[in-house]
Amino acid sequence: MPKSPTVRATAPETVWLASGRHTGPAPQESLRENLRRLKAGETIQDFLETENSTDPDGHIFEARWQVAGAVTVRARLVTDGRERVDAKRRWTLAAEAERPWDPAWPSPATMFWPETSEIPWDRDTVAGLRLRDINPLPQDDKTLRRLLKDAGQHSWSINVVVHEAMTPDHRGRLPLARLLPPALRHRVVEHRAAPEQFQAVNWALYDLGVRVPRGGAVILPGTPARLGYDVQDFTVRSVFLDGSEPTELLDKVVRYAALPWPLPDEAEDAVTALRQDWHLLTLEEELAHARALAAAYAEALDAMTKSRDLYREAAELAHAALAEYKDLRGVTSPAREEPRKHDGHSLHQLTKTFQRVSDTIRSRSK
Known part of the structure; x- marks a missing residue:
């Protein structure tokens, strides 16, 4: 062709x-x-x-x-x-x-x-x-x-x-x-x-x-x-x-x-x-350029701050989810049959916990 x-x-x-x-x-x-x-x-x-x-x-x-x-x-x-x-x-x-x-x-x-x-x-x-x-x-x-x-x-x-x-x-x-x-x-x-x-x-x-x-x-x-x-x-x-x-x-x-x-x-x-690549600016153009740069920097800083807070909150929620999972599983298992009895419940609870983390991250990022 x-x-x-x-x-x-x-x-x-x-x-x-x-x-x-x-x-x-x-x-x-x-x-x-x-x-x-x-x-x-x-x-x-x-x-x-x-x-x-x-x-x-x-x-x-x-x-x-x-x-x-x-x-x-x-x-x-x-x-x-x-x-x-x-x-x-x-x-x-x-x-x-x-x-x-x-x-x-x-x-x-x-x-x-x-x-x-x-x-x-x-x-x-x-x-x-x-x-x-x-x-x-x-x-x-x-x-x-x-x-x-x-x-x-x-x-x-x-x-x-x-x-x-x-x-x-x-x-x-x-x-x-x-x-x-x-x-x-x-x-x-x-x-x-x-x-x-x-x-x-x-x-x-x-x-x-x-x-x-x-x-x-x-x-x-x-x-x-x-x-x-x-x-x-x-x-x-x-x-x-x-x-x-x-x-x-x-x-x-x-x-x-x-x-x-x-x-x-x-x-x-x-x-x-x-x-x-124009450099020969008038005073008014330099001021407008400086204002535009300041606005761009402020927007970037705000985005970085929100991103930092978002990741920090996500990490805290993940740690909480992990701790909750450990509590559900127990530090040690007294018998082999006991964990099997709670496996479905533990997995369901863990899924709900991580779903909450995911929902929180999405709501914060909007």
């Missing part, structure tokens, strides 16, 4: 998720410096660096800020403790607001990382692709196919493939990210296929079940694919790379981002950690 596919949790509407690579040294120093600056400027309310029990050399940063006047956002960024084989450190960022996420809100990435391009934090987890710039596709066919396959299967980002109908001038080389709503600018990877790569890029996209029109664009479905994704709905027939705003493509990226996202395992873990 075939196994049923695993049902994955979808990303809550209140959650913002991203994952990337930092290609420079000591990413934690860049994070600390930027967080201090943002707190001093009151962009964020507070931040905290906590220990990473699963990766002693890794770093965990928490930050809290408000958007839209009074909507609190809590975010948690985790960096790897060791460099990967490609000399890059992975970071994972999960943020959650008190209401469904609005793409017009500031990107949580800029609440941790500096926006300057001098700090190389804005790389996707796949092949170091840039999150805020154009990524020309490689000319080698095998490398091209492997890159798009990895992007379609392993990236958390929204991957957009654009084919250039003709080589654009400087106006057509401006990245799509600059025109997107703030909360999407660090979640999109823009791939560019040169005019002569039309056949090669579609050969590479074959395994992903999509195709890019000549001079157009397509948004990759991701793995697992977003719920409600239909390739026709997220394909653009023509993208004019003349400096004008590609409104149709921008609209499709925003709509794609709003689709329910079945979370990869690591993304689900990031959401769980954000909710369950």
